[in-house]
Amino acid sequence: MNFAKSAPIPAKLTSDMRLKHRNTFGLEAVAEFAYDITAAEQLPTLLKSLAEKKVPWRVLGGGSNVLLPAQLSGATLLMNILGQEIIPSGDSDADGDGEDKNKENTLLAVGAGVNWHALVAWTLEHDLPGLENLALIPGTVGAAPIQNIGAYGVEVGQYIDSIKAFDTVHHAFVTLSQTACQFGYRDSLFKQHPHRFIVTQVIFKIPQQWQARTHYAELATQFSDSHSQPTAQQICDAVCSIRTKKLPDPQIIGNAGSFFQNPIVTQAQYASLLSQYPNLVSYPDKLGARKLAAGWLIDQCGFKGLRIGAVGVYEKQALVLVNYGGASAVDILNLAKAIQEKVRQQYGVQLAIEPNIF
Numbered sequence: 001m002n003f004a005k006s007a008p009i010p011a012k013l014t015s016d017m018r019l020k021h022r023n024t025f026g027l028e029a030v031a032e033f034a035y036d037i038t039a040a041e042q043l044p045t046l047l048k049s050l051a052e053k054k055v056p057w058r059v060l061g062g063g064s065n066v067l068l069p070a071q072l073s074g075a076t077l078l079m080n081i082l083g084q085e086i087i088p089s090g091d092s093d094a095d096g097d098g099e100d101k102n103k104e105n106t107l108l109a110v111g112a113g114v115n116w117h118a119l120v121a122w123t124l125e126h127d128l129p130g131l132e133n134l135a136l137i138p139g140t141v142g143a144a145p146i147q148n149i150g151a152y153g154v155e156v157g158q159y160i161d162s163i164k165a166f167d168t169v170h171h172a173f174v175t176l177s178q179t180a181c182q183f184g185y186r187d188s189l190f191k192q193h194p195h196r197f198i199v200t201q202v203i204f205k206i207p208q209q210w211q212a213r214t215h216y217a218e219l220a221t222q223f224s225d226s227h228s229q230p231t232a233q234q235i236c237d238a239v240c241s242i243r244t245k246k247l248p249d250p251q252i253i254g255n256a257g258s259f260f261q262n263p264i265v266t267q268a269q270y271a272s273l274l275s276q277y278p279n280l281v282s283y284p285d286k287l288g289a290r291k292l293a294a295g296w297l298i299d300q301c302g303f304k305g306l307r308i309g310a311v312g313v314y315e316k317q318a319l320v321l322v323n324y325g326g327a328s329a330v331d332i333l334n335l336a337k338a339i340q341e342k343v344r345q346q347y348g349v350q351l352a353i354e355p356n357i358f
């Protein structure tokens with residue numbers, strides 16, 4: 001791991017760095033000062049110096065959930081801390097609660113800059129199944145807890161034991177337990193307090209008793225003919241295959257995955273909408289609430305496949321806004337606003353934007 005005890009090498013600085021290839025929308029953006037963060041210990045000195053000079057800063061992982069402006073003034077911290085290792089049994093009280101968690105789980109310590117899908121593949125190679133439903137989500141491990149990434153019936157928060165982060169308010173490293181992270185649907189403590197914590201390492205807990213999770217409709221259909229439980233690798237392959245068919249490859253068409261969150265409404269609102277729109281697509285949520293399929297709402301408003309200049313709504317999935325080449329963040333936001341307005345007029349529902357607008 002890159003958590004060396006000796007004095008760290010200062011983060012490498014590059015001025016005027018182009019970020020077109022570090023954001024999946026493929027937006028032309030230039031970082032005034034880009035710092036290559038390869039060790040957690042680089043952060044205290046760097047942040048102190050930025051604070052003293054009143055230089056604004058932000059953290060960038062893989063750039064798969066951001067909308068970048070043409071110019072990012074101040075400092076952009078490129079999260080590149082690598083390393084992953086299994087925490088030996090008996091040394092597994094990572095969050096300091098006095099409990100040895102290796103009895104039921106295998107604990108993994110992973111650097112925030114590790115590529116998410118590479119981690120999923122690594123866990124399967126090491127016979128540590130559990131994360132397979134989250135295969136092929138772009139981005140870094142450090143960003144995964146920020147919006148509590150989720151797909152095919154699983155959210156990453158379920159597999160997080162604790163998080164090591166630099167708290168920029170108290171200027172100290174902290175270890176946050178799973179409970180302290182306050183994971184919710186596309187939500188966490190980090191999302192609630194943007195800019196406060198810089199995640200440097202994630203400690204995963206992978207249950208030793210593995211259970212296949214194929215209840216999500218598209219996965220259930222994929223395995224409906226098989227009589228035995230699929231393996232984790234088969235689930236991973238199925239998820240990759242479904243995702244590849246459904247979502248645009250950012251290497252070919254710029255996008256940030258789902259552009260809007262699925263809105264959560266009360267049961268009363270849901271019942272009223274359902275009486276007007278019997279085909280309304282929705283999912284159960286916590287008691288007294290219902291999650292509406294934002295993609296369905298957008299599709300019904302006639303946006304699916306629409307193209308305006310360099311931006312558009314993906315033809316196979318209305319939740320995904322795309323950059324056909326040469327679009328700016330403003331172009332994308334203008335289209336997003338038009339969609340929000342129409343959905344609000346027609347259904348009385350406010351769609352929230354998922355990517356982080358820098």
Ligand SMILES: Cc1cc2nc3c(=O)[nH]c(=O)nc-3n(C[C@H](O)[C@H](O)[C@H](O)COP(=O)(O)OP(=O)(O)OC[C@H]3O[C@@H](n4cnc5c(N)ncnc54)[C@H](O)[C@@H]3O)c2cc1C
Nearest residue numbers: 061062063064065138139140142143149150199256257356
């Ligand atoms: C094709 C496609 C499919 C996708 N599918 C899904 C999906 O199924 N489910 C899902 O949940 N998401 C999905 N996403 C969204 C995205 O992949 C995830 O949100 C991912 O976790 C973002 O990782 P990143 O490293 O690219 O973060 P970035 O986009 O670089 O950053 C996102 C936010 O996290 C902050 N951040 C990043 N790293 C750190 C850190 N170390 N410490 C503190 N803050 C940090 C940034 O400041 C920013 O606010 C998809 C995106 C694409 C392009």
